[in-house]
Amino acid sequence: MSCSLNLRSISYKKGDKYILEDINFDLDHKEKIAIVGQNGVGKSTLLKIIAGLKIATNGEIEIFHNKIKYQNDFEKYRDEIGYLPQDVSSFFLCITVIEDIMFSLLTLGIKKEEAYKKSIEMLKRLDILYLENRVIYDLSGGEQKIVALAAILIKEPKILLLDEPTNALDKKSENLILDILNKIDKSMVIVSHDKIFIEKLASKVYNLENKSLTEIRLS
């Protein structure tokens, strides 16, 4: 089976306490899986380990069947992995919405005119064109979340790691995001407390409890 991600016996220790122990899962190409669990069980920590933002204490990660040995190895996959943090307030690098969305493309070497055109298309797709010239830090939490998602999606990463993509969103925005994510044929790991959202998006659901993952059925 061709996989985007393989996690083998991943553990993570904070101080003298294990937060995660012996975590294993495979994410097939274009598969969408969800991780649920109570507050503080380590869901965000696990996503950060996969994104290369935290180093596992033990265990092994493979990305596209390549073993990640050192944190630097994650650099090779920076453009392939789109990570949406739970709190996006420190996610942005530019002042206005359009600048931030374009920035992702300019760093990929795309010319300014083309980057602008694509960014406008993405804002339209996410129904936030009206935010184009707004200062990001003046936006609501929900608006910031959608802008962050736009900045990630525009780079067309092969793996999406989404931490609570719908918290702070109203029903209309949530449905729009659900529709967009359902249409994206990419591998995804979604952490969410929103069971209805997960049911409509993920083909597998794992519960994180007592430091380990168990596959569950929601209904």
Ligand SMILES: Nc1ncnc2c1ncn2[C@@H]1O[C@H](COP(=O)(O)OP(=O)(O)OP(=O)(O)O)[C@@H](O)[C@H]1O
């Ligand atoms: N920077 C940190 N310093 C100290 N402890 C931390 C830090 N980050 C996370 N933790 C602890 O690690 C544990 C797991 O946190 P994590 O944020 O991964 O949980 P979570 O399952 O994502 O929770 P939530 O559903 O509330 O977002 C918690 O006990 C938390 O207090």
